[in-house]
Amino acid sequence: MVSRRQLLRDSAAGALALWASSRVLKAQQAAGNARLTDNLSVVDAGGANVVAFSGAEGLVLVDSGAPKSGDKLMAALNGLSAGAKVKTLFNTHYHIDQTSNNELFGAARAKIIAHDRTRQWMSTDYWVPAEDRFEKARPKAAWPTETFLTTGSLKTGSEQIDYGYLTMAHTSGDIYVFFKNANVLAAGDVVSPVRDPAFDWFTGAWIGGRVDSMDVLLKLANEQTKIVPAYGPVMSKAEFKAERDMMEELRDRLFTHVREGDGPKDMLEDGVLKGLPRTWKDPEKFLYDAAKGLWGHNDKLGPNVV
Secondary structure (H helix, E strand, C coil), X not given: CCXXXXXXXXXXXXXXXXXXXXXXXXXXXXXXXXXXXXXXXXXXXXXXXXXXXXXXXXXXXXXXXXXXXXXXXXXXXXXXXXXXXXEEEECCCCCHHHHCCHHHHHHXXXXXXXXXXXXXXXXXXXXXXXXXXXXXXXXXXXXXXXXXXXXXXXXXXXXXXXXXXXXXXXXXXXXXXXXXXXXXXXXXXXXXXXXXXXXXXXHCCCHHHHHHHHHHHHHHCCCCCEEEECCCCCECHHHHHHHHHHHHHHHHHHHHHHHCXXXXXXXXXXXXXXXXXXXXXXXXXXXXXXXXXXXXXXXXXXXXXX
16 A cells, blocks of 8 residues: 555655756756757757657658748757658648748658648738738749648658647637647737737637637647747646636627727726736737637637627
């Protein structure tokens, strides 16, 4: 029989080991790169996170980095696996911050996997309302070569990689990429520990979709899962859930204000962001985008809203 004292001692030791491991991982990432397992790392590509898996068949990447980060990214990848070729690249969504080096890998015949809507946004000109301009379509070499609608999977060496659609969370084409054996979950910009959460409301993204998508990710994860955002430190499930719970609280507050017809300044003056466990770099822009997204899904605001 194991005594209660021994159980408590073992539990405390396990928690301390997990905390220490998390501290080491965050320190490594702050220095540039962080190794999550023997063959899976997070690489700094111009401030954006790139997940890199090194296997016998070549490299698998999740996202390709920010603009002007190609040389830095290639140097980091060569440091992980000298001479290894990128065979597969996942795009978690279409933004240039995460897809800037697609052309580099596409021209080298890497398979680029993304949601079908990500390919649509990358392959056509579109209007950017916040900047009052058109964004030109990306060169064809940058476009995803393989798209899906709901879920998919592939196997490389001994690693099972599952991926799936996250509905209307940050853009209209967000996905997760789950390295099951390594227990590493790439979540893209559906989680945002260091930046203001962003919504491409003109594509259909909204705060309710974000909360729902975060719930999908929570079901995939366990207490040992390492969750990788598009920007910022690798997160534990508990850290991820804390952000999810904050977004749900904020969604409930915004429902009330949007139903009343309040604008961003009204919301700020009424303290809609007060008492939440984070600060905001541009609170008015965040609230404007969140409100636009809510009105795009006005049927979710309440039974008396049509």
